[in-house]
Structures are given as structure tokens and as C-alpha cells.
Amino acid sequence: MTDPTSDGHVHIPVLAQEVERLLGGRRDQDSLCGLLVDATLGAGGHSALLLERFPRLRLLGVDQDPEILSIARERLEPFQGRVRTEHARMSELDGLLAEVDEPVVGVLMDLGASSLQLDRPERGFSFSWDGPLDMRMDPRRERDAATIVNQWDEGDLADLFFHEGGERGARKVARAIVEARRRVPFKRTRALSELVAISLGRPIRSQDPSQRPQRPGKAAIHPATRVFQALRRAVNEEAEELEAGLEAARAHLAPGGRLLAISFHSGEDGVVKRFLASGARGGDWDLVTRRPVEASPDEVRANPRSRSAKLRVGERLSQHGDRA
Numbered sequence: 546m547t548d549p550t551s552d553g554h555v556h557i558p559v560l561a562q563e564v565e566r567l568l569g570g571r572r573d574q575d576s577l578c579g580l581l582v583d584a585t586l587g588a589g590g591h592s593a594l595l596l597e598r599f600p601r602l603r604l605l606g607v608d609q610d611p612e613i614l615s616i617a618r619e620r621l622e623p624f625q626g627r628v629r630t631e632h633a634r635m636s637e638l639d640g641l642l643a644e645v646d647e648p649v650v651g652v653l654m655d656l657g658a659s660s661l662q663l664d665r666p667e668r669g670f671s672f673s674w675d676g677p678l679d680m681r682m683d684p685r686r687e688r689d690a691a692t693i694v695n696q697w698d699e700g701d702l703a704d705l706f707f708h709e710g711g712e713r714g715a716r717k718v719a720r721a722i723v724e725a726r727r728r729v730p731f732k733r734t735r736a737l738s739e740l741v742a743i744s745l746g747r748p749i750r751s752q753d754p755s756q757r758p759q760r761p762g763k764a765a766i767h768p769a770t771r772v773f774q775a776l777r778r779a780v781n782e783e784a785e786e787l788e789a790g791l792e793a794a795r796a797h798l799a800p801g802g803r804l805l806a807i808s809f810h811s812g813e814d815g816v817v818k819r820f821l822a823s824g825a826r827g828g829d830w831d832l833v834t835r836r837p838v839e840a841s842p843d844e845v846r847a848n849p850r851s852r853s854a855k856l857r858v859g860e861r862l863s864q865h866g867d868r869a
């Protein structure tokens with residue numbers, strides 16, 4: 546299922562069938578009753594499917610990006626009366642849920658950026674198209690990607706590219722950025738992506754992604770992919786946000802309620818895995834998935850973004866370590 550938006554962009558919800566199956570667990574369609582918190586509502590793709598499938602479910606949908614939230618609001622109109630949406634970050638969930646008086650039966654996190662953000666040059670996430678070097682999902686944030694690129698010192702930039710992007714040429718890239726910005730500060734995505742490519746000895750052949758060879762599931766990645774991912778994670782404080790979101794799920798899920806987290810980054814998946822494993826040892830969680838659920842070859846063919854998706858699910862136990 547796709548979610549067309551006013552300008553024709555789409556965001557296809559990943560692992561949709563698995564999310565439906567694993568949210569419900571042993572319960573049938575009518576007995577899943579209570580509040581689902583979609584902590585990364587996006588265009589509302591997963592939420593719409595779940596509201597359709599579970600008629601007694603209500604939704605609190607949260608997203609930090611007001612532009613995307615307005616798309617979700619339109620999309621979720623058919624479910625009026627069962628839906629509340631909030632412009633907020635996962636780190637604000639604890640406060641939002643403190644005011645809720647119905648059982649929270651599910652928390653869904655579909656982490657990272659939406660195609661609706663990545664495909665819009667003016668949002669500054671794209672290394673393929675030129676745009677302002679921004680990358681803020683939440684416009685309330687003061688620090689954008691240009692601030693980091695132009696102000697962080699060389700060592701901090703190198704650590705960021707290595708640890709948050711997995712870029713093995715992190716030191717070379719950081720050195721090249723610091724030299725180049727002495728002449729002209731970075732303002733645009735294209736200037737940065739070209740410099741990254743040159744500093745890694747992999748100049749870009751074509752600016753138009755449609756001109757590059759694509760093999761299903763094996764598309765060569767753009768040389769600036771890892772640096773851009775690292776910058777996006779820093780601008781949006783994705784590591785801190787995830788920690789806060791997981792903790793809010795632990796604090797507010799009712800016994801028997803399920804946490805479903807989809808990650809696209811190995812570091813992020815590791816955080817979810819360790820959080821659930823240590824919670825399972827402490828009697829907070831039952832591990833519903835021992836290994837992450839991944840997309841089938843058919844799904845990867847239809848939606849290449851699903852290639853790196855990993856879904857982990859935990860069920861909240863009661864205070865005595867029992868199931869509901």
C-alpha cells in the first residue's frame with residue numbers, strides 16, 4: 546500500500562504485514578482494545594493499516610515534522626474520533642502519556658527519515674539533489690547540518706562520520722571539510738556531497754540518480770551516503786531520542802502491550818536489541834522476536850528502502866514478570 550501525497554511523492558510502510566501480525570499477537574481483531582502510540586507517525590501509513598485492521602484500537606500519533614504530520618492528518622480523516630495527533634518528539638512522549646488514562650496496548654517506532662523528507666531537496670537531506678544544508682526534521686531545533694559542518698572541529702567531525710555513519714574514510718573527509726570551509730562556508734548539500742566524494746577518491750559520475758545503474762537489492766551507494774546519514778543523526782539527536790522513546794514505552798505500556806521497533810541502522814538496531822534483552826533479564830519484557838524480522842525478497846524488490854529494515858518486538862510483562 547502506498548500513501549500518495551499532494552505532490553506525488555510516496556512513502557511505503559515497511560514490514561506492514563509483520564507489524565499487523567505482531568501487534569495483535571494472540572489477540573483477535575476485536576480484542577485488541579486500547580491506545581496505540583505511533584511514535585513516528587510519518588504519513589500515517591502503518592497507523593492507517595492498523596486502525597483498519599483493529600476496529601477497537603485508538604491512536605496517539607506523534608511526529609516531530611509538522612509538514613508530514615499534516616499529510617498524516619488528512620490520511621487519517623476516515624478514522625476521526627479514534628485519532629489524536631501531536632507535533633512532538635519521542636523524547637516528549639513521557640509527558641504526553643502521563644496525561645493518558647486508557648491502557649497503552651502498543652508503541653510503534655519506524656525510525657529514521659521518511660521518503661517524504663529524503664526526496665525533497667529543500668529539506669536538505671539529499672546528497673543527490675541540491676538544497677540548503679538543513680536536515681532538521683523538527684523546525685524547533687536551532688542547530689542544522691550547516692552549523693555542524695562549519696563549526697565542529699576536525700576530530701569531532703571525524704568521530705561523528707565514523708561512529709554514526711560507519712564511514713571508514715572519516716578522517717580524510719573531516720580534514721577536507723575543515724580546509725574547504727576556511728575558503729567558503731558550506732551552505733548547500735551539493736557542495737558537501739561533491740567534496741566528500743572527491744576526498745574519498747570517488748568523484749560522482751552523474752548528478753541524476755535515474756542515470757546511475759541500479760541492480761535490485763544491490764544498488765551502489767553514493768559516496769556521501771554515510772556522511773549524510775551521520776549528519777542527519779546528529780542534527781536530529783537520533784540516538785538520544787531513541788533512548789528516551791524506549792524508556793517511555795517501558796514506563797507506559799500496559800502489561801501485555803507490545804513495543805515494535807523498526808531500525809534501518811545497525812547501531813540503532815543494537816540499541817533496541819540490548820534494551821529489550823536487558824529488560825527481559827530484569828523481568829520487564831518478554832522477547833517476542835529473538836532475531837529481528839526482515840523484509841522478504843519480494844518486499845525488497847517492491848520497496849528497496851525495506852532492504853535494511855529490522856523489526857524487533859517485546860511484550861511488556863506485569864510488575865511480577867507475568868504476561869497479562
Ligand SMILES: C[S@@+](CC[C@H](N)C(=O)[O-])C[C@H]1O[C@@H](n2cnc3c(N)ncnc32)[C@H](O)[C@@H]1O
Nearest residue numbers: 558585587588589590591608609634635655786
Ligand atoms: C520512516 S518515517 C515513518 C513512516 C510511517 N511509519 C508511515 O508508514 O507512514 C519516520 C518518521 O518519524 C519521524 N521521526 C523520526 N524521529 C522522531 C522522533 N524522535 N520523534 C518524533 N518523530 C520522529 C520523522 O519525522 C518521520 O516522519
